[in-house]
Amino acid sequence: MLRITGGQRRETGPDGEWVTRRIPGSAAVKAYRCPGCAQEIPAGMPHVVAWRPYGDGEDRRHWHSSCWERRSRRAPRAPRH
């Protein structure tokens, strides 16, 4: 279990629980590939890091802030059919 420290929060989405952290542009020193849109997040762009609250944090993913929010809104509830 990771400790929840300043700047992190737990979020529950359609795909389970995540711990998220907002990364300010000044702390974004590397480019990452966003799993939401498969586009690059350039260095210097504020974004969101999300990882599972259980586990060792090695499954961290970097998301565009907008992709992260859209992801939970898109919330695929169990399709009805």
Ligand SMILES: [Zn+2]
């Ligand atoms: Zn994205």
